[in-house]
Amino acid sequence: MRVVVGAACLAWATGLGATAVAPASSPVDWVNTYIGTGGGGVEYGGSMPVVTTPFGMTNWTAQTRQNRISVTSYAYEDTQIQGFIGTHQAAIWMGDYGYVTLMPEIGGINYAPEARQQPFTHADETSTPYYYAVTMGKGADHRIKTEMTATDHASHLRFSFPLKSKASVLIEGTRPHVNGEVSIDPARHEISGYNPDRMDAHLGPLALSNFKGYFVVRFRQPFSARTVYQGVLMVPGKDTVAGDNVGAFVSFDTSASGVVEAQVGTSFISVEQARANLDAEMPDWNFEARRDALKAAWNAKLGIASLHGASDDERHVFYSALYHALLYPKLFSEHGHYYSAFDDKVHEGESYTAYSIWDTFRAENSLITLFAPERVDGMVRALLQDYQEGGWMPKWPNPSYTNIMIGTHADALVAEAINKGFKGFDWNLAWAAVHKDATVPPEGDTTRRWFDREPHTPYEARAGLTWSAKIGYIPDDKISESASSTQEESFDDYAVAEVARALGRKDDADFFRKRSLAYKNLWNPKRGFMQARNLDGSWAAPDRGWTEGDQWVYLFAALHDIPGVMNLMGGPAQAAAKLDEHFNGGHNRHDNEPSHHYGYLYDYFGQAWKTQERVRQLARDAYSNTPNGVLGNEDCGQMSAWYVFTAMGFYPVNPVSGQYMIGSPIYGGVTLNLPNGKVFSIKSANASAANIYIQSATLNGQPLDEPVITWAQIQAGGELAFVMGPKPSRWASGWRPTAM
Template identity: 60%
Template sequence: MKRLFCLMLLTLGARNVVAAAAPPRDAVSYVNPLVGTQKSSIGYGGTMPFVTAPFGMTSWVAQTRQNKISITSYNYDDKIISGFIGTHQPAIWMGDYGYVTIVPQSGALRTKPEDRAVAFRHEDETARPDYYAVTLADGLRAEMTGSDRAALMRYRFPKTGDARILVEASRPGINGFANVDLKRREITGYNPHRMDAHLGPDKGAAALPSFKGYFVVQFRELPRAGNTYGMNDANAYRGAYVEFTPGADVEMRVGTSFLSIDQARENLQHEIPTWDFTAAQRKLRAQWNDKLQRLQVSASNSEKAKLYTALYHAMLYPREFSEYGRYYSAFDDTMHTGESYTAYSIWDTFRAENSLITLMAPERVDGMITALLQNFKEGGWMPKWPNPGYTNIMIGTHADSLVAEAIRKGFHGFDRELAWKAVYKDAMSPPDGDTTRRWLDREEHTPYEARAGLTYYKSLGYIPTDKTDEAASRTLEDSYDDWCVAQVAQALGRTDDYKFFLHRSLNGRNLFNSKLSLMNGRTSDGKWAPIGGTDDTNENRAVSGWTEGDAWVYTYSMFHDQAGLMQLIGGADKYAAQLDKHFAEGHNVHKNEPSHHYGYLYDFAGQPWKTQARVREIAAKEYGSGPGGLDGDDDCGQMSAWLLFTSFGFYPVNPASGEYMIGSPIYPRMSLKLANGKTFTVTAQNNSKTNVYIQSASLNEKPLDKPVLTWEQIQAGGTLRFVMGAHPSQWGSSYRPTAVE
């Protein structure tokens, strides 16, 4: 027995040694950048497996198809790779600009994508935020890592056939430029292509003659030959190439810039100064871990993969657009001194993504707001979807919400008086030709849209459907933006302006049709417009007054005035009953942003247990950890931000209010390391897939009896404790929202 006991101790000790020897996994190891790249039963996220830094200016990805507006460079279901692109495309339905494509190839020179494509298998592919690798069917091995504005790549070529690196500067019809300097071991050039020329208010490429995406490609080994191609043919692919001996191992660095070739070279030297692939990868991995490890969670590996991948997606946008103190502005076609960002999908991201940044990357907020204000100075308006200049995509001026939220949360590193001028212009100045245009969705070559229909909004108290497209949605979203402008006015001591805009923020009530108990568009003579339906085409919805939705999607859309809506519907019980109908009849479409807050609205009606069940149901249905695990375009992090907030157990229904409505925490324990050095932790005792209902709650050992959390409470750190159960309770049921007067 003694020998057996000793043997057992030795065995247990050996197991403990093995366990102790296994290094802990870092946050990056859980990220799967392939999530959202495949269409599945859940949906299609339109994401790409980027190698880049958090908020990096240029992202690197394998190119499985030619990207354009509504098509991304990488799709999981594709079977070929035609190159590796340094892209700035932020969303599937938004275009690219100033991109550069690197093509390793062996054999004969092939410049067309369809000719140079090589098959690959996902079994031979590795994708992480800090590293991508793939072995192609012809035996070529490709690896890359990167930084904010640069990349380091290495290729192992097959033993037969010339080893060639082709650098594509531009596609047919685009006057790109490339040059080879064998002595310097460089290919340099630029690409002036901007796909947003088809989405914005300018007159195409001619409107920004100074715009170019510059690149410098450097090779560690001396090429044996090199040349340009297509440079004198307007209808050809343009670029340059260098060649090495068959079977060569080739290392190359790429720097990008929107200022000059010299700046691209300087960016490269600053970010990847040596030919040390491992060091560059470790640096990039450390950058990502710094962001990702601010989140800690007790969960299975597959659940951690969902969360850390969502945080990776959310920390990609908006993109940096400045280069060490200088930036090119697509709003006045001029170089400036300062900090700049672009790729704000604001109609999507003002809802939760921006709020997530204030928690996860607050050091970026002042610069991001300053960038919007610089755009205002340079182009006359804050943009709604810069990429990199104005694009008349979506509705409203929700940069007002970003400004109001930053002020509400105490950010001071931007010019508040300039911010007031910007939001005031949004709210009071109609766009040029406001009453002579219908402002069709993505109509080319119009003036900047701002708040289309504002002329009517100011005179009628709503935007008429017979005068302006998407008028009902615009009225409701403009009402929220008015509330945001009022908050800015109040913070700056402008009492009269505060009262004016607060009162005008109730304009959305003018669309409530009591017979239908729904919001309803109106014509200019005050009559009700056709209500529209979920099966309508986008064109019919626009005539009915809606943007990517219908009356059901938009009735609860005034985040700031749920108390007023409750009164219009007839009280809390009827408000909740109509929400029941909204979900039961399939009106809640989570893949599009206007539905994102609906699950949390039961909190306002004194039925928080329904919120708790709904948000858990949505999270389980709409998100997964595989390539098809994202329903709907991620839209620059908004879909991912919803999951992250919901996992914590709270969500910013009115993002500029500084308040978060409580849902149902998904995990037993989650914590957030705050920038002020404190930690905010959420624990959920007895939590499980069936125990979704809150039985009681406390914040720092003091009872919390309402389903609301504030910015200040989070920033103070501490612990929010929930006790969960399998059945609804009356916790939080006495809460009601305060009416805007």
């Protein structure tokens, strides 16, 4: 639901806590890092107020609770801080891996999170994408200020203790039941070690005996005392400890200054590489320069979009959404090398992870092609490297195979990049990867049910492909989530056909394009819905076979052939009536991705004014400038990408096609200063909360009577202009798309 911003919210509405700050003057100043951090339950946004670079490998945040699968490190309603964590947790439903935590303390040494935690309030907190600060603790003699900024693989922390206090810093290497190692080097002022934890390792087939998250913590000040610990016991007389629940404490002389600085390098290659990352990215102790550099990096990315005629709340929501979208996928390479979580070896090259592809293939990756095209080739190459090293492109690498969700939607990412002309990866290798997805069943395909998140299974790929290749659908009495998988894999077949077409493989393109219509085999004309079927052709129960949805959510799941679905229903009028019933009956679930394109479907049915109504309503109700300002889990930028596109006035219903369906632009204008040097402007005369309907439109001065623009048109630069009004018009009502 939408939470209205009230007086109590004003202290943090800028994303900077209650700390006195100058008015927002650059794009990053409009980011409210608290959006999506509130609610505390499993259906909240699951976001964290992280300090990191765009697509940074390691994110840094205050740890208000022990994270795990279904719990992230920070929740807005918490009142205690347990530490400051370098985390790789990408989403609430995924676990962390290779993390490291630091915690400043005064007086006694406390190991356990509950014993060492300190109280704080948001009034004493400052949070931005480039700088985080908080003052915590009770009483003047126990107040500690912590500040953080970051680079791709490292963080610079500054702790300010009271003068002459007994100051220490805890480095938690591992937690209970996790075996690792920590070592102190007093000559270098360093603590190094590794954490081999992969919280969701049980979800994938690979053991990865070499996997470790390495760290080097380098202090500016020498240690006045030091100790390593295991469990709740110190290990006297030693500087190295290995085993379960290990860490270190180092103390400092604060008689002259209470400031203690630490820099933390992280790596998945080695301790030496963590140190090399630190040397390369933090060659000095200039905290302010590093903070300013990170602010500039965020402004460069966020500043691609300039808003005109937006309210303050709208600016906060827009730039916060763009910030969230530009966190994923996450960099996984380290200055020309990367550890592969697919063959357990180190390789040369560039790599990325945290592709929540079932979520993000819909809009997040399309957004990256607009705002960070320089990353696209490397991101696709990373998927192809995973294919070479592990045998398949992954569904949801974290950082290895996890078998979460259905389909092989990496096919769509590859096809979209090819259709948009990205050439920095091997197209023939891409064909080999998508062709395998489409033709090779997973190990044990006919003997497994392939339940969601089923532990310790082979890589799932297209579960049930053995059956669907023969009978044209995945049978519900053999494979779980069969109806959703049949439809989503029809879209994947379309993507494979597009790759074949681009390579001139006409026969293959024709074959997979025809097979992409298999979704029609689930159409039950008597009921007017898609429905799961059994191996013998009989209909399964209507509530069977769905993935995070139902027969309503998956009625229009064939993103590549919405006109074909419309024709099954009897034509545009009947399809529009069914869509009315969907929305009016409360069936739309914008908090989950399969519904994200539904508001735009009226464009296909000659009722574009209803698209304009629906998307404005969704943007208003599902997003706000509050801690609960994302309806449902953020899901690695997809929820936010939907908002960014919708606010600009268009959305990629079929992302592979390079087409965007037009909705209702929210602001008076958006200027995109594209990375290719061109400028694309969206101007919306009279746009307001009341004027949501398009009266007319032009593209580069010429009448635009279709509710469609393309990626190529945007990349060429120009002006998309709308005249908005308070009443529906017949604009674009004569356009009809062509079925496959």
